[in-house]
Amino acid sequence: MPVTTLRAQGIAKHFGVVRALDGVDFDVHGGEVHALLGENGAGKSTLLGVLAGVHSPTSGTIEFDGEPYAPRNPLDAVRAGIVTIHQELCSSPDLTVEQNIVLGREPRVQRLGMRALVDRTHVRRLAEHALDRIGARVAPTARVADLGPSERQLVEIARALAFDVRLLVLDEPTSSLTAVEVERLFAVLTSLRDDGRAIVYVSHFLEEVMLIADRFTVLRDGRTVGSGEVASAEISGIVELMAGRRLDEVYPPRRDRSRMAKEPTVLDVRDVVGKTLPREASFRLERGEILGVFGLVGAGRTELLRTLIGLDPARQRNIVVSMNADVRLGRGPREALAHGIGFASEDRKDEGLALDLTIAQNITLSGLERHARYGFVRSSSVRAAAERCADQFDVRRASTEQAVGRLSGGNQQKVALARLLHDEVHVWLLDEPTRGIDVASKSEIYRRIHALADDGVSFVVVSSYVPELLGICDRIAVMHRGVLAQSRNTSDWTEHELIEVAARGAGRGSVQGKKAEA
């Protein structure tokens, strides 16, 4: 009988009118790896925030080792023994490994009657002990900025150990790791579990989850919708549990393009090389086609799109053919838009929307001149155009004069996409188009993308979520360490193969085998 380490019951968290969590039951025992699953926007991040002391729940109770657990801030959580390691590792890059490991409770030494100085020998001992424990071969004096993502992750785990962690939370820990690094991480996690510590594991990659996790809990729309033993579960069952509907309802059916007549090429990208990433990328995009791009975090997928649009500098400016006109890269979004190429970034709040402005202003921002006479905007013209685009994407709104900042995540994303509609671009470059939004909005966006593709608009979709790519794309290409490999028809890919190729590269993956066969 394992002891219950953490038990959360009826957790709700409301942000204004948005119910991010609305009745979550969740329990983790010492000595197990517990997978927390759910689609983007299901409430995983908010639940992790509650555990980490970032959010305090609106209602519900949490017990940790039989004591009520209500951290008022992240430090409280860490003191209680709950440490969260985020996908974006948040160590201080300018400090050394050992400084990071003890950051926030440096052992001190008394000098001149004050305990103001760091006890450096003690720090070294703590750091070395923690690093040894997980078998990390990292010098305590190395600067964290000089380490790779895998080593930085190990440093954070070492830091958690130095805090005497009892519940370790890992958010998407493998999204930037190679296959070898994933194996090493799993070995570390297994040994921590065997110590009797509890591990909460959040990941999009269900096959990995099946390997490492003992039990799982699925969230959907802020609620717990299922939990159980991994050993007796099937991936397809979990995926449908996460989506809350049959998969063919989430992903609308798509014609098989490989059997259709060849369409003209609208975009022919040859040997794009960025400042650091991408290292090499070429692809062709046909009229009305949806090309998916998969890869690990840091593989250069985002950089590929940003280089194409001219937001990142291109080292080699090769020709991109767009609708019979030769376009040179790297002149900036204005030039790209003029040639009918538009981009929606992965972080709409940081880059994509102006939250202070209205829906109408956001939709028309890049083409405001069209609605102006003598430099002054005709608001009736703006409103009419915005209404039309917002309607097409089904933006739920009181009026287009509403500030975008007050909309829900799904609706904000629809506004960001509706702008591309207003720009009348025929190539849409979409970076994580459904990150952090609810399933209903996702499904609507997929339908819209398909409808536009049927009308001849072409898409490049970058996503970390494999079912999404398999569900909506015509072809998928994998990016590995800055190199974009040859694409294949979606029906020729499986989730396992995509992850395999993304982690190992096409050279050693099954693509080579395929070539050899041919």
Add this chain to the structure above:
Amino acid sequence: MTSGSILRALRPCIGLAIVLTVFALHPQAEGFLSVYNFKIVANQTVIVGLAAIGATFIIVSGGIDLSVGSIIALSSVVCALVLRAEYGVTLAMVSAIFAGCVCGVINGLMITMLRIAPFVATLGMLGIARGAAKWISGEQKVDVPPAALESGGLQAWMSNRPDPEWLWFSPGVWTTILLALIAAYVLRRSVFGVHVTAIGSNEKTARLCGIRIERTKIAIYSIAGACAGLAGFMLCARLTVGNPTAALGIELDVIAAVVIGGASLAGGQGGVLGSMLGALMMAFLASGCKMTGSATYVQEILIGTIIVVAVSVDVLQRRRA
């Protein structure tokens, strides 16, 4: 309009109403609400008000301008020098605006081409323009020749007894009102104005949308420079002298007016008319303090308090939203 922006628009009105009420009820501030006093206060608002028109554009775009005071001083000296060379008042005004505009363009170029943060770039200009003013004036006040004052009509620009009398306010006040109305309309309704707001709200998004960020920013700082130049002309008209050490520290009054007027230093929010009310409020406060015989430090503490209260009310309200 969301409820937040209505409250934001009300902020300067509430501030102004409080200042007016306090001094109207104060026994020692006799004649505070008189027409005569209102004319004087309006006249005293002109310099800060004109500069605040430009500063509103800068702050809404997410920038800051610390060089306003120095540019005003430089322009007032340029104005006086042109008058002393007997070129006439019109040319003096044009030269003052031009001098201010040049400083603004340099600010804009430093910020866009050299990619210096606005705070640092305009801090540099604060020193450069002040130094240039002292240099061209030989570190002395430059007297305007009497001919330009009377018959040339320089003094009339800022006179409390305008000619003809039905004008009520001095031409300087009317110029400020007119410019403020135009600027408010431009900021709200023109393509340029929406682009300014978009840059301040989220510069990356603006870039993504193909807005020419560099060009727009240079335009913003040039406009602000020109406004400061015009303010320098008005200063010269009021003091009848070009003073290289005038308008010291006025940039803080200008920023305060814009912030009290509802703008956010983070950019994306603010309006010209609000800034004007903010400037007016500060002038009324100064006038009231003078009438009641309060020391200047009382006035300084009050203005500081009002800024902090105005902004914290806004922050609190946002946090609740």
